[in-house]
Amino acid sequence: MVASLDLAALLGQAVIPAAVLGLAALGELLVERSGRINLGLEGMLHISYGAAAAVSIATGSMAVGFLAGLAAALLLAAIYFFTVEVLGVNQAVIGLSLVFLGSGVGVILGNLGGGAAGPALGITTARVVAAVLLVATTLGLYLFLQRSWVGYVVRSLGENEKAASMMGVDVRIVRAAMLALQAVLVAAAASLFLYGYTSGRWTAGRITGQGWLALGMVILGFWHPLGVAIASYLLGLLYSVQSLLPSLLPPGAVYAVLVDAAPYIAVIAAMAIASIIYRKTGHRPPASIWQA
């Protein structure tokens, strides 16, 4: 039995996962444009998710929950800033450590909520909020990065840190600002995930993989806000299709593997295709990033 495909419903269903991925990815985009990679994104989402859950359940307020999520994300951003920018520790070590730190602490915080269901957004409201947030952030980042002089400051850091600092860019302040903005967007993504996708109910490990996928979105979106948003939406579509796949495919547990693994295989395949395209068109990411 094959269920009928309702295209409109699918497109609508994709909005929330797209926004979660997109917001997280746009935050990372800012950081990468300034010349750093934050591998700890996954950890930031986890800790934000857990903090928002615990506090929103305790206070009954989604707004306060968001603020708690923001505080948690800022904590990790601060650790990254201090160790990588001030002390000069390798950004890969810190990033990976923050992944585990963030997910571990995130679970601890989430558990404080006791598994109860906190406040949540209705499906339609959540979708509208998601769409608005994604579109607004994409547009905002585009105007910021490409059309404002401050955007040039940020991008110059990502292209040639030495030249930028000789011209007078205060490297630390810009990097700190980008990390702070990332924290805000991460908190927004995590809150959206909590209130919009999991209906206010926190489960350990539910948000796993979103951070990593978001890192991939930055690459697939070619470090451009619009590209990132589109890539995130496409992956969001894949998620909404994923739940339909079992009814579309012939029965057999083998296909269950494919369903589970679909997003991950898709991302690898997409990155491979994207990199072939990039090479042919001669594009390249911000010079300080992902050096081949």
Place this chain on the structure above:
Amino acid sequence: MKLRVKLVERAPTERGNPLLYGLAGLAVGIVVSVLLGGLTPAGVGGTASALMTVFGEPSRWLSALPYFTAIAASAAGLALAYRAGFITIGAEGQMVAGMIVAYWLLGRVGAGLAAGLFAAALAGVLLGALVAALRLYLLVNETLASLMLNYVVVSVLNYLVGGPWSAGGFTRTAPLPPDRTLGVATAATIVLATVLLVEAAYRFTRLGVAVDSVGLSRRAAETYGVGFHKTIMAAAAIGGALAGLGGGLYLVAVQQQLTSLNTFQSLGYGYMGILAAWLAGNVIAATLASSWLLGLLYLASTSLQISRVPWSFALAVQAIIVVFVVSAVTLSRYRIVLVRESQ
């Protein structure tokens, strides 16, 4: 009058002793972890006593052997890869793949131990080589590619455990026959020997020169004849072999059956290996020590699980330790200077 704190770099010969700084970092990290324990059901007291029990009673240390075996197997290979500038996190997937292949050969096909372990290592090699190939020929970021493969391997495992290989119940398979198992001590010794072998290869053969030069100055390496592609592929393959072997050993010595895993937690030792590698400063022989430390920390946190402390607390503690130790060691390069400004 403003006071400013400045970090002034010290000359290479004037720097503080990294080991001392590292130990200081370790101490601070442990304190912070205990405080973090305050947020868990075990509380500060419970966390502290768990840690003290584990570190204070050497008789307990043998219980950490299984964890050491798995973590060390992945850490050594990762350290080699990181030295080459290849930031992979695929040891976890390679380990699980090793377990799958070993179980298949030993539990279902009836092959001998040596064959099973060899195949496990080979599975790791293939996965490692795949990540390297994606990176070298398709310029796909290795961190993400290796992670995605981890998830794919776990999906395959869950399918096998829940489907064709299930022993009823969808979460576990039938155990291995007793003559296809090993003692934990034997497994640990095998890992120890293998890691030392890799260290020797790194120290005394061209492998070390190639890996270090490629990771630090690729241009210089290539100019004088070091093959970039060959080196990365070698590092990835060796790391894969170690992790795969570790998975096979973990199966035959500790778990003796396959169980289904979730993507979040997975088996975990491959991820801990990442932390162990960095903690050891990517020095291969030193990963034995750091894996041992992380194994003990993990032992402490498993004892806490009875108090309903989540599994991921262990990883968080390990991560905290790494952050503090690495930061402290980096700090040894600087001198802290207070500057008075008259403006």
Place this chain on the structure above:
Amino acid sequence: MTKVYPGGVVANDCVSLAIYSGEVLGLLGENGAGKTTFVSILAGVLEPDSGVIRVKGRPVRFRLPRDALRNGIALVPQNPMLVDAFTVAENVMLAARLAGLRIGLGEARERVRELSERYGLLVDPDARVWGLSMGERQRAEIVKALAVDASVLLLDEPTAHLSPPEAEALLRLSRRLASEGRSVVLITHRLREVLGVADRIAVMRSGRLVGVVEASEASREKLLEMMFGERLAKQPLSEPRRSRAAAGGVVLEVKGLWVLGDHGEWSVKGVDLSIRAGEVVGIAGVAGNGQRELLEALVGIRRVARGTIRFAGIDVTGKGPGARGRLGMAVVPEQRLGWALVPSKDLVFNVALGFYSSPRGPYRGVVVDWGGARRIAEKIVETMKVKTPGLDAPVEAMSGGNMQRFIVGREVLKKPRLLLAMNPTSGLDYAAAKAVDKILVDVASAGAAVLVISEDLEELLNVADRILVMNKGRIVYEAERPFDVEKIAAAMVEEVEGT
């Protein structure tokens, strides 16, 4: 002003200097004398350990380059520091905004056009920096400094990468800027430039300010004496190469070489080249005309699109650097750190790396003979008189001159069939430069084929048997001794037609 680097190197020792408006001040000194350090402090790039800067009588403190820019002090660095991916106008806008001037992109474009016309500094505001030649980038840097209304311009070795006519134009520009009331500080190690154009000349030696002379009192001999002390005042600056030994067979033969650059453009266009054993061949040319890409192709780290390279009788065009090293190729690359050496590793490791493919390397098959590597390192240090804290100290702890001695010594100890060197004496003080040039000549006398690619025409005039000139990717001139310097210089700057 005093500046001491970690490790105790006193870069600037109590240097006191006054700079007046409306003058061109020459800051003279050989490489390593401390000029760049001094100027970097003035521009806010470095912070002094002690000392005071006063602008128009007011003491100021620069923590960031931006602070200096806001006080009207702009540095035009030796190697242009522009953001490659941006256009000239975008770079100017960024610099202006950071200096506190509120201008937009359109205004920046206008300023660039206007300044470009007024001072004859031809530069296209909408050109992306990565496509510009060295000379154009230099001009863009100056326009950038002028666009932020700099009243003090610090030009660090501005003529280093320029052709003779471009250099002349730059010097004339300095005079013109000074006549407008600005201060121009010309940092250089070339006497000729400074004698022609400066009002006063300050000389630095080993971190100290030796003295300041008025242009009217300055003479070549006096300046040399101040720069080097008594010893070398009377000697010619270099010894020309004696007649060469009879040349042997052809070691390197390049035919019709076409190589692509980093941005898909042709960098090397149909180059033919051959070098015999015992010969020193020099390739002269202004930086950025394909020399680096040619070297990379000869080494084997850049793909050859068309043409062949034959080395020791074997076609190595498709082979990598390892194969070429095994056949006896040695390389002294353009950049010390990051290309010739691994900065954080010690001398012994860098020997092991350098000798990785050499038949004389400290290797037995796959196994490394660290003892042998150490012995090689010791020999290098001894023969080249390398000053280093120790064999186990990281190579970056050595000064530039000693690093270069080490690198050259290492390559020479391979007893290579072919030695490729690019700008082997850049940034070196006089003594080190002479030592390196002598080695190059000795290696050839011992039977090796030597190729020296250099921006420094004088160096080539001293060491080479034959000089080729590279211009826009082609070899446009070739001559043997005795050299007609004017023809060579002309070939370097002639407009070359074709793609």
